[in-house]
Amino acid sequence: xxxxxxxxxxxxxxxxxxxxxxxxxxxxxxxxxxxxxxxxxxxxxxxxxxxxxxxxxxxxxxxxxxxxxxxxxxxxxxxxxxxxxxxxxxxxxxxxxxxxxxxxxxxxxxxxxxxxxxxxxxxxxxxxxxxxxxxxxxxxxxxxxxxxxxxxxxxxxxxxxxxxxxxxxxxxxxxxxxxxxxxxxxxxxxxxxxxxxxxxxxxxxxxxxxxxxxxxxxxxxxxxx
Ligand SMILES: [Zn+2]
Numbered sequence: 001x002x003x004x005x006x007x008x009x010x011x012x013x014x015x016x017x018x019x020x021x022x023x024x025x026x027x028x029x030x031x032x033x034x035x036x037x038x039x040x041x042x043x044x045x046x047x048x049x050x051x052x053x054x055x056x057x058x059x060x061x062x063x064x065x066x067x068x069x070x071x072x073x074x075x076x077x078x079x080x081x082x083x084x085x086x087x088x089x090x091x092x093x094x095x096x097x098x099x100x101x102x103x104x105x106x107x108x109x110x111x112x113x114x115x116x117x118x119x120x121x122x123x124x125x126x127x128x129x130x131x132x133x134x135x136x137x138x139x140x141x142x143x144x145x146x147x148x149x150x151x152x153x154x155x156x157x158x159x160x161x162x163x164x165x166x167x168x169x170x171x172x173x174x175x176x177x178x179x180x181x182x183x184x185x186x187x188x189x190x191x192x193x194x195x196x197x198x199x200x201x202x203x204x205x206x207x208x209x210x211x212x213x214x215x216x217x218x219x220x221x222x223x224x225x
Pocket of ligand 1: 205211213
Protein backbone atom coordinates (compact mmCIF):
# COMPACT_ATOMS: atom_id res chain seq x y z
CA UNK A 1 0.00 0.00 0.00
CA UNK A 2 1.26 3.51 -0.79
CA UNK A 3 2.24 5.91 2.00
CA UNK A 4 -0.83 8.05 1.25
CA UNK A 5 -3.07 4.98 1.37
CA UNK A 6 -1.56 3.93 4.69
CA UNK A 7 -2.14 7.38 6.14
CA UNK A 8 -5.74 7.39 4.94
CA UNK A 9 -6.31 4.04 6.56
CA UNK A 10 -4.74 5.19 9.84
CA UNK A 11 -6.87 8.32 9.83
CA UNK A 12 -10.06 6.41 9.16
CA UNK A 13 -9.33 3.87 11.88
CA UNK A 14 -8.51 6.72 14.31
CA UNK A 15 -11.83 8.37 13.46
CA UNK A 16 -13.72 5.15 14.07
CA UNK A 17 -11.98 4.70 17.43
CA UNK A 18 -12.55 8.29 18.51
CA UNK A 19 -16.27 8.11 17.62
CA UNK A 20 -16.57 4.94 19.65
CA UNK A 21 -14.74 6.57 22.54
CA UNK A 22 -17.19 9.49 22.51
CA UNK A 23 -20.13 7.10 22.39
CA UNK A 24 -18.96 5.29 25.51
CA UNK A 25 -18.94 8.45 27.61
CA UNK A 26 -21.79 10.54 28.92
CA UNK A 27 -21.61 13.87 27.05
CA UNK A 28 -21.47 16.93 29.28
CA UNK A 29 -24.26 19.50 29.40
CA UNK A 30 -22.14 21.86 27.26
CA UNK A 31 -21.37 19.15 24.70
CA UNK A 32 -25.06 18.34 24.29
CA UNK A 33 -25.94 22.02 23.88
CA UNK A 34 -23.11 22.44 21.37
CA UNK A 35 -24.42 19.46 19.39
CA UNK A 36 -27.92 20.99 19.34
CA UNK A 37 -26.44 24.28 18.18
CA UNK A 38 -24.23 22.65 15.49
CA UNK A 39 -27.21 20.78 14.04
CA UNK A 40 -29.52 23.87 14.23
CA UNK A 41 -31.81 21.96 16.63
CA UNK A 42 -31.30 24.85 19.08
CA UNK A 43 -32.49 28.22 17.80
CA UNK A 44 -32.21 31.62 19.42
CA UNK A 45 -34.70 34.36 18.69
CA UNK A 46 -38.29 35.04 19.67
CA UNK A 47 -40.79 32.21 19.74
CA UNK A 48 -44.51 31.96 20.55
CA UNK A 49 -45.54 28.54 21.92
CA UNK A 50 -49.02 27.05 21.34
CA UNK A 51 -49.85 27.60 25.05
CA UNK A 52 -49.37 31.37 24.59
CA UNK A 53 -45.96 31.64 26.24
CA UNK A 54 -43.09 33.46 24.55
CA UNK A 55 -39.42 32.47 24.87
CA UNK A 56 -35.98 33.47 23.63
CA UNK A 57 -34.97 29.99 22.44
CA UNK A 58 -36.50 26.88 20.97
CA UNK A 59 -35.17 23.33 20.76
CA UNK A 60 -36.48 20.88 18.19
CA UNK A 61 -34.55 17.74 19.15
CA UNK A 62 -35.78 15.89 16.04
CA UNK A 63 -33.55 18.20 13.97
CA UNK A 64 -30.47 16.79 15.76
CA UNK A 65 -31.87 13.25 15.44
CA UNK A 66 -31.72 13.42 11.63
CA UNK A 67 -28.11 12.39 12.06
CA UNK A 68 -27.82 8.80 13.29
CA UNK A 69 -24.49 9.43 15.01
CA UNK A 70 -25.96 12.27 17.09
CA UNK A 71 -29.04 10.22 17.98
CA UNK A 72 -26.74 7.43 19.07
CA UNK A 73 -24.58 9.67 21.27
CA UNK A 74 -27.66 11.13 22.99
CA UNK A 75 -29.44 7.83 23.60
CA UNK A 76 -26.31 5.94 24.68
CA UNK A 77 -25.39 8.82 27.03
CA UNK A 78 -28.85 8.81 28.57
CA UNK A 79 -28.85 5.02 28.92
CA UNK A 80 -25.55 5.21 30.83
CA UNK A 81 -27.11 7.69 33.20
CA UNK A 82 -30.03 5.27 33.70
CA UNK A 83 -27.72 2.32 34.25
CA UNK A 84 -25.89 4.26 36.97
CA UNK A 85 -29.11 4.18 39.03
CA UNK A 86 -29.13 1.00 41.13
CA UNK A 87 -32.93 0.66 41.16
CA UNK A 88 -33.22 0.97 37.37
CA UNK A 89 -30.22 -1.33 36.90
CA UNK A 90 -31.89 -4.01 39.02
CA UNK A 91 -35.02 -4.08 36.82
CA UNK A 92 -33.52 -3.64 33.31
CA UNK A 93 -34.50 -7.13 32.07
CA UNK A 94 -38.19 -6.57 32.84
CA UNK A 95 -38.25 -2.86 31.93
CA UNK A 96 -40.57 -1.56 29.19
CA UNK A 97 -39.59 1.68 27.47
CA UNK A 98 -42.78 3.59 26.62
CA UNK A 99 -42.93 6.93 24.81
CA UNK A 100 -45.06 9.31 22.77
CA UNK A 101 -44.19 9.23 19.04
CA UNK A 102 -41.69 12.09 19.52
CA UNK A 103 -39.66 9.80 21.77
CA UNK A 104 -39.50 6.77 19.45
CA UNK A 105 -35.90 7.25 18.19
CA UNK A 106 -34.41 7.82 21.63
CA UNK A 107 -36.56 5.05 23.15
CA UNK A 108 -35.10 2.49 20.71
CA UNK A 109 -31.59 3.83 21.35
CA UNK A 110 -32.06 3.45 25.11
CA UNK A 111 -33.63 0.01 24.81
CA UNK A 112 -30.75 -1.21 22.66
CA UNK A 113 -28.06 0.25 24.93
CA UNK A 114 -29.70 -0.97 28.15
CA UNK A 115 -30.94 -4.27 26.72
CA UNK A 116 -34.31 -3.55 28.25
CA UNK A 117 -37.31 -5.80 27.59
CA UNK A 118 -39.29 -3.90 24.96
CA UNK A 119 -40.31 -0.56 23.44
CA UNK A 120 -43.77 0.68 22.49
CA UNK A 121 -45.43 4.02 22.05
CA UNK A 122 -48.69 5.89 22.37
CA UNK A 123 -50.02 8.13 19.63
CA UNK A 124 -52.61 10.81 18.99
CA UNK A 125 -55.06 10.82 16.09
CA UNK A 126 -54.76 14.60 15.94
CA UNK A 127 -52.91 17.30 17.85
CA UNK A 128 -55.56 17.77 20.52
CA UNK A 129 -56.69 14.15 20.68
CA UNK A 130 -55.95 11.86 23.64
CA UNK A 131 -52.90 9.57 23.67
CA UNK A 132 -53.74 5.92 23.06
CA UNK A 133 -51.98 2.67 22.25
CA UNK A 134 -52.51 0.88 18.97
CA UNK A 135 -54.84 -2.10 18.91
CA UNK A 136 -53.31 -5.20 20.58
CA UNK A 137 -50.73 -3.12 22.46
CA UNK A 138 -51.35 -2.54 26.11
CA UNK A 139 -49.29 -2.51 29.31
CA UNK A 140 -49.75 -5.48 31.62
CA UNK A 141 -50.78 -5.17 35.23
CA UNK A 142 -47.66 -4.66 37.37
CA UNK A 143 -45.39 -4.10 34.31
CA UNK A 144 -42.44 -1.84 35.07
CA UNK A 145 -42.41 1.12 32.69
CA UNK A 146 -39.86 3.85 32.03
CA UNK A 147 -41.40 6.83 30.21
CA UNK A 148 -39.11 8.35 27.59
CA UNK A 149 -39.26 11.46 25.41
CA UNK A 150 -36.81 13.71 23.59
CA UNK A 151 -37.55 16.83 25.68
CA UNK A 152 -39.46 17.80 28.82
CA UNK A 153 -40.91 21.34 28.93
CA UNK A 154 -44.36 21.46 30.54
CA UNK A 155 -44.54 17.69 31.04
CA UNK A 156 -48.11 17.71 29.69
CA UNK A 157 -47.60 14.83 27.29
CA UNK A 158 -45.59 12.69 29.69
CA UNK A 159 -48.10 13.34 32.44
CA UNK A 160 -50.90 12.17 30.13
CA UNK A 161 -48.83 9.13 29.14
CA UNK A 162 -48.24 8.30 32.80
CA UNK A 163 -52.01 8.34 33.48
CA UNK A 164 -52.62 6.16 30.42
CA UNK A 165 -49.99 3.58 31.44
CA UNK A 166 -51.19 3.53 35.04
CA UNK A 167 -54.80 3.08 33.93
CA UNK A 168 -53.78 -0.44 32.82
CA UNK A 169 -52.32 -1.17 36.27
CA UNK A 170 -48.68 -0.89 35.11
CA UNK A 171 -46.07 0.75 37.34
CA UNK A 172 -44.23 3.85 36.07
CA UNK A 173 -40.75 3.77 37.63
CA UNK A 174 -39.27 6.97 36.19
CA UNK A 175 -38.90 9.38 33.29
CA UNK A 176 -35.94 9.83 30.96
CA UNK A 177 -35.50 12.73 28.56
CA UNK A 178 -32.55 13.90 26.48
CA UNK A 179 -33.24 17.56 27.25
CA UNK A 180 -34.82 18.99 30.37
CA UNK A 181 -36.00 22.55 29.66
CA UNK A 182 -38.72 23.21 32.25
CA UNK A 183 -41.12 26.08 31.67
CA UNK A 184 -43.17 27.78 34.42
CA UNK A 185 -46.17 25.47 33.83
CA UNK A 186 -44.23 22.24 34.44
CA UNK A 187 -46.26 19.40 36.00
CA UNK A 188 -45.13 17.66 39.14
CA UNK A 189 -44.20 14.00 38.77
CA UNK A 190 -44.14 13.51 42.54
CA UNK A 191 -41.66 10.92 43.74
CA UNK A 192 -40.72 9.74 40.23
CA UNK A 193 -37.05 10.24 39.29
CA UNK A 194 -36.44 12.28 36.12
CA UNK A 195 -33.26 11.26 34.26
CA UNK A 196 -31.86 13.76 31.78
CA UNK A 197 -28.78 14.31 29.66
CA UNK A 198 -28.76 18.10 29.62
CA UNK A 199 -30.65 20.92 31.27
CA UNK A 200 -31.35 24.16 29.45
CA UNK A 201 -32.92 27.27 30.85
CA UNK A 202 -34.77 29.45 28.35
CA UNK A 203 -36.22 32.83 29.31
CA UNK A 204 -40.01 32.36 29.29
CA UNK A 205 -42.70 35.06 29.28
CA UNK A 206 -46.23 34.03 30.15
CA UNK A 207 -47.78 35.92 27.22
CA UNK A 208 -47.07 38.61 24.63
CA UNK A 209 -48.05 41.43 27.05
CA UNK A 210 -45.27 40.51 29.47
CA UNK A 211 -42.72 39.70 26.72
CA UNK A 212 -39.62 41.95 26.53
CA UNK A 213 -38.93 40.71 22.99
CA UNK A 214 -42.41 41.77 21.82
CA UNK A 215 -41.82 45.17 23.43
CA UNK A 216 -38.52 45.49 21.54
CA UNK A 217 -40.31 44.60 18.30
CA UNK A 218 -38.22 41.43 17.64
CA UNK A 219 -40.02 39.43 14.88
CA UNK A 220 -41.79 36.43 16.42
CA UNK A 221 -41.85 32.87 15.09
CA UNK A 222 -44.86 30.65 15.91
CA UNK A 223 -44.11 27.15 17.16
CA UNK A 224 -46.38 24.31 16.09
CA UNK A 225 -45.56 20.95 17.71
ZN1 LIG B 1 -42.89 37.98 22.61
